[in-house]
Amino acid sequence: MFLREIVRRGAPRAVLVLLLTCASAAAGLALPAVLGHALDLLLAGTGTGAGAGTATATGAGARADAGPWLALCAGLTALSVLLGAVDGLVTASANARTTAWIRARVLGHVLAAGPEQRLSSGEVVARLTGNAAQAGTVPTALAAALAAVLTPVGGLVALALTDAWTALVVIAGMPLLALLLRMFIRASGESSARYLTAQGEIAGLLAEAVRGIRTITAAGAQERDAARILAPLPELTRQGRLMWRILGSSTARAAALLPLLQLTVLAVAGLRLADGALSVGGMLAAWRYGVLATGTGVLVGQLNGLVRGRTAAGRLAEILEAPAMTYGSRQLPPGKGELQLKGVARRGLRGIDLVVPGGSVTAVVGRSGSGKSALAAVAGRLADPDAGAVLIDGVPLTSLSRDALRREVGHAFARPALLGRTVAGTIAFGSHPPAGEAVREAARAACADDFVRRLPLGYDTPCTAAPLSGGEAQRLGLARAFAHNGRLLILDDATSSLDSATERKVSQALFAGARRTRLIVAHRAPTAARADLVVWLDEGRVRAVGPHAELWQLPEYRAVFDE
Numbered sequence: 279m280f281l282r283e284i285v286r287r288g289a290p291r292a293v294l295v296l297l298l299t300c301a302s303a304a305a306g307l308a309l310p311a312v313l314g315h316a317l318d319l320l321l322a323g324t325g326t327g328a329g330a331g332t333a334t335a336t337g338a339g340a341r342a343d344a345g346p347w348l349a350l351c352a353g354l355t356a357l358s359v360l361l362g363a364v365d366g367l368v369t370a371s372a373n374a375r376t377t378a379w380i381r382a383r384v385l386g387h388v389l390a391a392g393p394e395q396r397l398s399s400g401e402v403v404a405r406l407t408g409n410a411a412q413a414g415t416v417p418t419a420l421a422a423a424l425a426a427v428l429t430p431v432g433g434l435v436a437l438a439l440t441d442a443w444t445a446l447v448v449i450a451g452m453p454l455l456a457l458l459l460r461m462f463i464r465a466s467g468e469s470s471a472r473y474l475t476a477q478g479e480i481a482g483l484l485a486e487a488v489r490g491i492r493t494i495t496a497a498g499a500q501e502r503d504a505a506r507i508l509a510p511l512p513e514l515t516r517q518g519r520l521m522w523r524i525l526g527s528s529t530a531r532a533a534a535l536l537p538l539l540q541l542t543v544l545a546v547a548g549l550r551l552a553d554g555a556l557s558v559g560g561m562l563a564a565w566r567y568g569v570l571a572t573g574t575g576v577l578v579g580q581l582n583g584l585v586r587g588r589t590a591a592g593r594l595a596e597i598l599e600a601p602a603m604t605y606g607s608r609q610l611p612p613g614k615g616e617l618q619l620k621g622v623a624r625r626g627l628r629g630i631d632l633v634v635p636g637g638s639v640t641a642v643v644g645r646s647g648s649g650k651s652a653l654a655a656v657a658g659r660l661a662d663p664d665a666g667a668v669l670i671d672g673v674p675l676t677s678l679s680r681d682a683l684r685r686e687v688g689h690a691f692a693r694p695a696l697l698g699r700t701v702a703g704t705i706a707f708g709s710h711p712p713a714g715e716a717v718r719e720a721a722r723a724a725c726a727d728d729f730v731r732r733l734p735l736g737y738d739t740p741c742t743a744a745p746l747s748g749g750e751a752q753r754l755g756l757a758r759a760f761a762h763n764g765r766l767l768i769l770d771d772a773t774s775s776l777d778s779a780t781e782r783k784v785s786q787a788l789f790a791g792a793r794r795t796r797l798i799v800a801h802r803a804p805t806a807a808r809a810d811l812v813v814w815l816d817e818g819r820v821r822a823v824g825p826h827a828e829l830w831q832l833p834e835y836r837a838v839f840d841e
Contacts, residue, residue, distance in 0.1 A: 280595035281416065281588060287379055288417025291372035295365060295418045299425030302361035307432045307570065309354045311440070312347055314563030319344035321558055369418045377414030381406055384594055390602035393660055397597065400485025401478045405593050409474065412590035415583055423580035433570030436563075437543075441556055444546045444564045448571045451539045469524060470589045473517035478593070479510040525582065543568030603662065606677035610686055613671030615765030615795035617657060621666035626652035628818040629666075634797060635811070636671070636765075639789055641800040641826070643838055644815035650799045653815065654770040657797055658687045670766060684709045686764035690772035693748075694755025701730055701744055702737035705757045712761045720761035723787035725780050726753040748775040756784060769798045773805070781805075803830075803839045814838070 285292075384406055388395065395402065438445035484507050487494060494503050547564040550556040556564065614636025622630040626649035634640045634657075642650050655661040656668055659675040668675045675683060698704035705717045705726075712720070717737070721727040729750055733739040746754070752775045759767055769788075773781050781802075788796060789808050800806045807826045814821040814835060822829055829835045 280598055281413075281591040283383075284376065284380060284413055284591055285417050285420065288372060288376040288414075291368065291375065292417035292421040295369050295372060296421035296425055298361055298365040298368060299422055300428055302358050302365060303425055303428045303432065305354045305358045305361065306429065307436055307567075309351065309358075310563040310566035310570070311436065312350050312354060313566070314440075314557075314559030314561075316344050316347035316351055316559070317562055318557050318559035319347060369422070372418050373411075373415050376417055377411050380410045380414055380594065384410065384597055387598050387600070387602055391600040392603050393655075394600075396600055398482035398486065400482035402597060403485060404478045404481030405590075405597060408477065409590040409593050412587050413594055414587075416587035416591060419580055419583040419587055423584055426580050430571050433567045433572075437567035437571055440560060440564045440567060441547065441550055443550060444543050444568060445571075447542045447546055448539060448568060451572065469517050469520045470586050471592075473514060473521060474589055474593055476510040476514035476517060480507060480514065483507040483509075539572045540565070540568050543572075603659075604676075605680040605683065607679050608673055608677045609682045610671055610673055610678065610765070613765065615686070616671055617766060617795055617797065618669040618672075619653075619657070619666065620669070622653075622656055622663045622668060623665040624652055624656055624661065624663045626818050627656070627663070630818075630820060632813060632820060632823070634795055634813075636795055637793070638810040639796045639798065639808070640811045640813060641798050641806040641809035642813045642815060643800050643806050644821075645838055648815040649818040650815055651770055652818075653813075654689075654768050654797065654799050658689050658766070658768045659683060660689070681709060685762075686766060688759045688762045688764045688767045690752075690755045690759035690767070690769045692752070692771040692774050694751055694758070694772075696741045696746075696751065696754060699740060700735075700737065701733065701739050701741060701754065704741055704754055705737075705761050707758055708762050710762065716761055717757075720757040721754075723760045723784070724753045724757035725783050726750070726757045729753075749777065749780065752776060753780070753784070760787065763794070765794045767794055767796045769796070771799050771801060774801060801839075806839075 388402060397405075434445060434448055437448060487503055487507055494500060544565045547556060547561045547568075550564075551558065551561045616636035617632075617634035619630045619632040622632075626647070630653065642653055644650050652661075656663050659668065662676070670678075670686070675687075678686075696704045698707045702717050705720055706712055718727060721730055721737075730737055730739075733744050735743075752772060756769075756772055759769070759772070773784060776784060785805065785808060788798075798805060798809065800809070803826075806812050809826060811823065812826045812829055813823050814829060822832075822835070
């Protein structure tokens with residue numbers, strides 16, 4: 279369970295928080311007894327009447343004896359303040375470190391799970407930011423809650439030692455206090471979960487709108503889309519107000535019950551004072567211990583933090599439910615990059631058996647929805663098949679190490695992400711960054727060198743300062759693929775935004791030589807015509823495999839390109 283993992287990770291610092299809080303609580307528990315004793319000594323020093331000389335001497339001695347006890351009171355007060363300040367500093371540091379670990383852990387899993395995520399990107403970001411910060415407080419909140427129990431329990435024990443009758447008053451009210459805490463935890467947990475769910479929905483819709491801002495603007499649908507994004511806002515508001523009502527009602531009940539208990543303790547202590555069973559200092563100590571024994575405000579606050587942190591940890595655990603892609607330890611033997619698919623089944627693919635010769639250029643064609651992108655994904659292990667196996671030069675992709683797989687298999691996409699800090703960094707982005715000249719050669723092969731040189735800082739231009747068209751972004755994606763010379767290159771519609779003249783120039787680099795196998799998802803007949811082999815997909819199955827010229831004789835094949 280991820281919550282337990284968080285607690286274990288934050289345990290060392292949480293123990294320090296626990297020790298500091300317990301020390302502060304111990305100082306607070308000692309203070310009433312010391313203060314009461316000092317008060318008794320001071321009152322004893324004011325005695326007058328018969329034997330005035332002796333009484334005066336005794337009073338002076340009592341007042342002198344009270345001096346160290348007053349100093350001890352001041353020392354305990356100062357110690358409580360100091361421990362509280364150190365505890366706040368340690369707690370903040372521990373929460374920050376645990377939150378950073380949670381984010382690294384969850385983000386690492388997101389990246390390890392691959393491109394297919396059950397949650398939207400906005401939802402993942404919302405959980406990695408707000409929810410991670412809330413979950414990061416769980417270890418220290420748990421430690422603080424345990425220490426917060428020490429104060430009322432210790433206060434009750436000290437009260438029983440001071441006067442058992444006053445302790446019985448507090449014990450009689452304990453069941454009501456326990457009932458209040460139980461009701462608060464249950465109601466707060468439910469509303470907190472619904473609040474975070476609505477918050478995540480808004481974040482997901484907002485991220486989707488940011489990605490599609492051009493479409494929204496072009497459609498003139500700003501107001502309508504704003505309404506769509508904010509549709510969960512009433513639920514968010516309702517749950518937020520409900521959380522405050524729950525906290526407020528719990529506080530109100532406690533505010534009605536606790537002063538009543540405390541006044542009852544004070545009344546009983548006064549009666550005990552009148553009977554001579556308690557001194558004035560003992561009465562003061564009993565009242566203060568009664569306040570500490572019934573003081574659940576701090577505990578309610580810590581429990582509230584624990585409930586919210588537990589709910590946030592549960593939402594982060596949903597991200598971790600997606601299986602992470604595992605890797606083997608094998609390296610590829612010498613070979614030309616022969617690709618084999620044996621009985622591969624996956625969403626969109628049904629029992630694919632295929633051999634792509636090493637060093638060849640193979641085009642994958644088919645109508646929309648025929649499974650082309652799914653085939654490209656499993657061929658480069660961006661996704662694992664539900665059944666069957668994918669091999670390169672006789673080695674299953676699942677048995678390769680991550681380094682070997684990503685070094686030998688490259689990808690280019692229809693909408694590449696420009697992830698480098700600069701244009702050169704984008705082209706070099708990968709596990710094995712190429713040298714500077716290789717970056718420029720790859721850019722020239724992808725017909726990107728000319729427009730890159732026209733940028734303000736050329737190859738050193740930050741990507742955020744380089745407004746690129748769709749075709750220019752695709753050329754940078756192709757350059758990145760060209761710059762990493764593995765034995766298999768997979769292009770998933772990676773030339774769709776190029777004009778015909780540029781595509782012909784890029785194809786010259788793409789189709790030249792036989793250094794590596796190239797698998798190209800193609801939508802244009804000229805691209806398929808230049809390939810050595812064409813794989814024709816139809817409804818998730820291989821309809822035919824052969825040269826484009828032979829397949830072109832079939833009307834159904836020609837209809838693929840007519841579409």
